[in-house]
Amino acid sequence: MSAPFDWSGVSIALIGAGNMGLAMLEGWAAQGLAGDQVVVAEPNPSQRLRDLCAVRGFRLAEGDSADEPRQAVVLAVKPQLLEAGAASAAPFVSAGSMVVSILAGKRIADIAARLPAAKAVVRAMPNTPAAIGRGMTGAFANEATSEAQRVLAHVLLSAVGQVEWVESEALIDAVTAVSGSGPAYVFYLVECLAAAGVEAGLPADLAARLARATVEGAGELLHQQQDTAAETLRQRVTSPGGTTAAALDVLMASDGLAQLLARAVAAAKSRAGELSG
The missing domain is CATH 1.10.3730.10 (ProC C-terminal domain-like)
Structure with a gap:
C-alpha cells in the first residue's frame, strides 16, 4: 500500500463549487487537506458549501478580492462559463501553477488562451458517480506539467474515484464517450x-x-x-x-x-x- 499523500505545503484554488467541484472539495477534506490551504471561488455558494467551509476552514473568496498564486488551480465551472471562470482563476495563476480543468469539451488550448500565465495544464473528464466517491476520470497532462504536478493532479482527481491517464488529448473525446457519458x-x-x-x-x-x-x-x-x-x-x-x-x-x-x-x-x-x- 502506498504511503498517504503529504498535503503539507499544497495550496489550492477551486474555481466553481457546484456538484462536481463540491464533491472534489469534500474528497480533499476527507483526505486531510487543511482549511487554510484552500480558497474557493463560487459566486452562488450553496448552504452545503457554506457549511463545509465553516466546519473545515476553507475560505470563500470575494469576487473582487486580490489573492496570491496557488500551486494548483482547479477549474470546475460549467463549460459555458469558461470566460467568467478564467477571470476568477487568474489571480491565483502564475507560471508555477498547475491548472486542472474538468470542463467538458474545452481543450487545453482553450484554457491556455484564457490563462496565459499558466504553463502546466491538465484536462480531465470525470463522470457523475464522482458525487459518491465512485467516479472514473480520464486525464491528460500537457508537456509543461512536471511529474510532481502530475502526481498532485492524480491525488486531487482521485479524491472522487479512480483516475486513468491517456497519452493524447484527442483520447479525452473517447473517454467522454465511454465513461463520461x-x-x-x-x-x-x-x-x-x-x-x-x-x-x-x-x-x-x-x-x-x-x-x-x-x-x-x-x-x-x-x-x-x-x-x-x-x-x-x-x-x-x-x-x-x-x-x-x-x-x-x-x-x-x-x-x-x-x-x-x-x-x-x-x-x-x-x-x-x-x-x-
Whole structure:
C-alpha cells in the first residue's frame, strides 16, 4: 500500500463549487487537506458549501478580492462559463501553477488562451458517480506539467474515484464517450430491462425494482472482484443451454448489443469532438 499523500505545503484554488467541484472539495477534506490551504471561488455558494467551509476552514473568496498564486488551480465551472471562470482563476495563476480543468469539451488550448500565465495544464473528464466517491476520470497532462504536478493532479482527481491517464488529448473525446457519458447508458439499460419485464408480464413497480437491484448488484460484484474479467463473470452466470444463454444469443447476435454500443460510443465521441473543436 502506498504511503498517504503529504498535503503539507499544497495550496489550492477551486474555481466553481457546484456538484462536481463540491464533491472534489469534500474528497480533499476527507483526505486531510487543511482549511487554510484552500480558497474557493463560487459566486452562488450553496448552504452545503457554506457549511463545509465553516466546519473545515476553507475560505470563500470575494469576487473582487486580490489573492496570491496557488500551486494548483482547479477549474470546475460549467463549460459555458469558461470566460467568467478564467477571470476568477487568474489571480491565483502564475507560471508555477498547475491548472486542472474538468470542463467538458474545452481543450487545453482553450484554457491556455484564457490563462496565459499558466504553463502546466491538465484536462480531465470525470463522470457523475464522482458525487459518491465512485467516479472514473480520464486525464491528460500537457508537456509543461512536471511529474510532481502530475502526481498532485492524480491525488486531487482521485479524491472522487479512480483516475486513468491517456497519452493524447484527442483520447479525452473517447473517454467522454465511454465513461463520461457511460452512466447514462447504464441508467437507460435499467429502464429498458424494466420495460422488458413489463412486456414479460411483471407489474411495472416490481419490474423496476428487479431491474434496478440487478444492475446495482452486478456493478458491486464488478467492484469487489476487480481482478476478475467482466467476461469471466458473465460466463459464471451462463449455464450452457440455460435461460441466460438464450438471452445472450440475442444480445450477442451480429446486430446485437456490442454493435449498438459501438455505434453509440462512436456517436458520442464524434459529438465530443464537435463540441471541443
